Amino acid sequence: MVKASGLRGRGGAGFPVGMKWSFIPQEESPDAEPSIPHYLVVNADESEPGTCKDMPLMLLTPHTLIEGVIIAAYAIRAHHAFIYVRGEVASVLRRLRTAVDEAYAAGYLGTDILGSGFDLELVVHAGAGAYICGEETALLDSLEGRRGQPRLRPPFPAVAGLYASPTVVNNVESIASVPSIIRNGVDWFRSMGTEKSPGFTLYSLSGHVTHPGQYEAPLGITLRQLLERAGGVRAGHELKFWTPGGSSTPLLTPEHLDVPLDYEGVGAAGSMLGTKALQIFDETTCVVGAVLRWTEFYAHESCGKCTPCREGTYWLVQLLHRLEHEGGTTADLDTLADVTNSVVGKSFCALGDGAGSPIVSSLKYFREEYLAHLDHGCPFDHSLSTVFDSPGGNPTGGVR
Known part of the structure; x- marks a missing residue:
């Protein structure tokens, strides 16, 4: 049913x-227990700048996520599931753990759930704050008690994941979308969105927008339409x-206001839908300064496993810092x-791509602004550019 719905991660x-x-190994008999344990892991290590959809979801409707976990675990015949949460969000951890305790007390978790014969143990695990653990194999290493670093693939987690056993790693919103599909049916879900990107999703609007927040809408909506709502x-x-x-996604401009916000539409525009974190910047924002702050984040969060990312992000920060604060030359x-070309597509995981994408796109669309920095800096x-500068604006903090 989930497969027929077209739900995408x-x-x-x-x-x-x-x-x-479906990549999880199947036994010959559907009623047979797997010869080795299967695991379900929910990736709640939301840490990327601008991305803020999973934490509110877990705070507001934790039982929706737990219900999705139960359904997904039953589907892949897993008897152990984990929700890996970013360690800094203590309020989310408390909320989830309370909800899990309530689910155990109600008989929805544990042994012989509601007399079905199905057992499921669910653990809420707090990470240690590393952004790299949002990468699924680094998350598995962290969950096993090791330093979080990406693994070489293959083998993929579906074959050798947690404790070298078949494992499914899904995002919070992915799992939380499952109960409504089971309840309302495939046709209902596919009646929203587009043919290749069906359904609804959460769009996170932040920055220079009148009413920032989470907006649930069908895939394929445009930024123009979302801004009207916001x-x-x-x-x-x-x-x-x-x-x-x-x-981590390439920048877009006002020319792209009517691009459908689905995977195909944004891809055709030269960017990626990613986590649907729509950061809005007005004309008071320095592109170079914004890109510098993002690059500093990726340099700080690089795990250091591969040379292109470890060394490349360091030098990207040095170059951008010089341009922003001191000026530079066209040679810079x-x-x-x-240096960006030496990082993008050449790092061990996608962190290097995320660090380089805003630089490549900002040079493409705002090269004149870079040139304006050459003589005396920014x-x-x-x-x-702070939100507080706007008369009557919503005081949500600065964007730099």
């Missing part, structure tokens, strides 16, 4: 959820650039592009 890659479940860009200002899927821009007054 909500963690960034958009891989079909049902297909991922009250538009803050009063007296206009859109300059935006990210469709968090800081050439070096910036060259020409922008960064105090104007």
Whole structure:
């Protein structure tokens, strides 16, 4: 049923959820217990700048996630499941653990659930704060008690995941979407969204927008339509650039306001839907400064396993810092592009791609702004880009 619904992973890659479940080795008899244990792991290590959909979901409707876990575990015949939560969000951890205790008390978890003969143990695990553990194999290493670093694939987690056993790793929103599909049916789910990206999803609007927050909408909606719901860009200002899927996705401009926000539409526009974290920036924002802050994040969060990412992100920060604070030369821009090219597509995991994508796209769309930095550094007054500067604006904090 999940496979027929066309539900795609909500963690960034958009891989079909049902297909991922089907990769788990099947026994000859559907009633036979697997010869080795199967595991289900929910990736709740939400850490990327701009991405903020999973934490509110777990705070507001934790039992929806737990219900999805039970259904998914039953489907892949797993008797142990884990929710791996970013360690800094103590309120989410408390909320989830309370909800899990309530589910055990109600008989929805544990031994012989509601007399069905199905057993499921669910553990809420707190991570240690490393962004790299959002990568599924690094998450599994962390869950096993080791330093979180990406694994070489193959073998993939469906073959040798947690404790070298078949494992499904799904995003919070992916699993939380399952109960409504089971309850309302495939046709209901596919009546929303697009043919290749059916259903609904959460879009996170932040930055220079009148009413930031989570907006549940069908896949394929446009930023123009979402901004209408969110009250538009803050009063007296206009859109300059935006990210469709968090800081790791290539920037887009006002020319892309009517791009369908589904996997195919955003891909055709030269970016990625990612986590659907729509960061909105108006004309007061320095592109170079924004890209520098993101690159500093990726350099700090690099696990250091591979040379392109470990060394490349360091030098990207140095080059961007020089341009932003001291100025530079056109040769620095050439070096910036060259170092970025040495990172993107050449790192062990996608962190290097995430660090380089905003740089490549910002050089493409805002090269003149980089050139304006060459003589004396940044020409922008960064105090104007804070949300507090907007009269009557929603005080949600600065964007720098």
